[in-house]
Amino acid sequence: MFWNLPYIAVVLLSVIGLATILLKRNLIKIFLGVSILTSAVNLFIIALGYREGGIAPIYTYAVSENMVMATPQALTLTSIVIGVATSALMLSFAVIIYKTYGTVNVDEIKELKE
Amino acid sequence: MRMSKIVRFGADVLFGAIVIFGLYVIMHGHLTPGGGFQGGAVVATGAALVIVAYSYEEVIGMIRKTVLMAQESAGLVMFAGVALIAIGLGTTFFFNFLANSGSLFGMTVPFGPNPGELNTGGVLPLMNIAVGIEVWGGLAIVILYMLSGIGKTKEA
């Protein structure tokens, strides 16, 4: 049970993230939902990489040559970098939308609806 | 929107420390947790601190957008260029041709607790430096552009 805690947190975070994306009407809050969802998946991959008693693959601290494979950490790091790029682009879009429409409420942003 | 003198002085003092810490993280990327992206992001927070403390117009005078853009492109070109050199040497793209060669960054990595030998890792430190330069320029310019967008809304 205790070792499942990270996965429970992953499920909770995903539900919170998805609920935020689907239920909130404010663009910035939707972006926060996307960020929460990204954090959930990052936590998921990091939790998968945990090995009990494993040695962190840091050369200056490792006491033995048998270290944990750092793939999940590398994946998470890449995912974080992509997340940064995505949030930067989304927030830039929000700035432009606020400048032109004067609102960040998705119900009022519907120039393209037909 | 410039902050009080205390905040500006604090930012001046902290800016140097933040940049040095960021460069430290970049340079030790192949030995300790961290690396080009993290270090570059730390340096960019230094830029963000200056932007918060001073007004947009003053920051534009201090940091030039074209320099940051050139920095971003240069970092990316260096990254791809280091990877391409390996093809010229008859191996594959991204091959670590400097590792254990005895030349620049070519020492063998010592195992066990040690103070950290910087001169190891082959092309990894070069890649970290390239990514650090790129992320530093890229994130700083993102922050600057967003600030300029907000500034214009207030005038309108």
Add this chain to the structure above:
Amino acid sequence: MIPGYITTNAPALLIAVPLLGAFLSPLIGKISRDARALWVLAVMTLTALIGYLVAFLVYTEGTLLYVFGATNATLAVPPDSGGIPIRIIFTLDAMSALMVTIAVTVGFAVILYSLSSDSRRSGLEAYYTIFLLMIGAILGMVSTGDLFNFFVFLEISSLASAGLVAYKVEKGRAVEAGLKYLLVSTIGGIFFLFAIGILYGQYNALNMAMLADMIQWTPLDKLALVLVVAALAAKCGAVPMHFWTPDAYSMAPSAVTAMLVVASQASLYGLFRICFTLYGITLNYATIGWVIIILGILSMIIGVTMAIPQKDIKRLMAYHAVSQTGYMLLGVGVGLAVLGDQALLNSYGMTAMEGGIFHIFNHAMYKGLLFLTAGAIIYQVGTSDLNRMGGLGHRMKWTMIFFIIGALAIAGIPPFNGFASKFLIYESVFAFSPLLSIIAMVVSILTLASFVKVFHSVFMGPPLPGNEQVREAPRTMLIGMTILAAIVIISGVFPEFFVQNLIAPAAHALTDQAGYISAVLGGA
């Protein structure tokens, strides 16, 4: 003739050249606009040549491997790794080679077109950077053999495409479209990453061949497949998640729209690759096949019925793109539904898959052509509203001819290529289920009706007031369209040649899971 180090490293150069070109183009743009245009064209030409070289190598010598960072490009499983492919490995089989061919062909035509169609715009220093990044990402998506690497290229292509869709701003409307596209693809990307995590947690591998070798079809695998299908179907604009397509396709600059079609097809490629190669016959192929068939049928019907009442020329074409995606899903879905049954697969399953894959090729060509003609019309008339065009036939003769070629191809009229692939689909799907085949034919007729309407309101009749000064599109735009139109005609007149030499190997590569695995793991 070609130096050995280029042929060995061609798969890496396929990605490296557009990326390096993209990063250098802002610096070159500092010199002058012409220098940048020349640079972008040179980079794209080089990329296209490398792409054709890669495709040629794959079709003549079989599956091509490229291991990044190894001493030897084909050393997929190093002796000291314990039999695990640890590095990022590009695995190009015939299907990937076909997608590479499509991407570089359309990319070259589109860049040529874009150099004049977008030259009036400001802020071009970043435009071509993002454009080349997008092309590089598409090439990466179709050539990688690593799941996580596929995700990275998927995200790069999403970010680049969203940035390009929003490039014109257009009083915020283009940004709104870009935002929709970005949200859908980001959430899709997160789902995809969840699926990667699930697979990695079970099998400790990211390489597709390695995973395909070990996969068990556990409940978690099913969950991962559901996430992948949802994410990639959203990215390729199949029906339940198609709402971003008309917005993004209509608001993007026309050259970008033509490339977006290829980006969607790269996602479609990912969907097929994961269903066929990763899961293969371990999955419950009849169920998944039917899911894909139903997605396809829904896309066909809803796409075409939504297209008929549209008044914006690019929005109309965007709905047709949704509808045509349905044909590809239908064709390949039928192949997937009979995957385990060798007799049925031989009698009509392979033909259906060849039809679906040939349709991917054809769709990229004629849909790209149609979007480019729409762009030329908008460029000269200044509006995308069908009611405010009219009588352009005399002024824009070449554009009209290209439009007719594209429209007849999309409606499946011989001798254009749409007919060839649709005929393969009708024929084989009829053997599978006559009803599906009839639906496909009806949709095709509706497509024709819709394009006759567009043709009439754009080119026929007297010129509307204000349209008297309209002239033919600039020459580089016409050259870009000519390339695509020539391919539409050639592949329509000689479909046998294309099917036998390009399409059939691709279809066989998709079904040949064992061949893919042994190409990477060395028959182990």
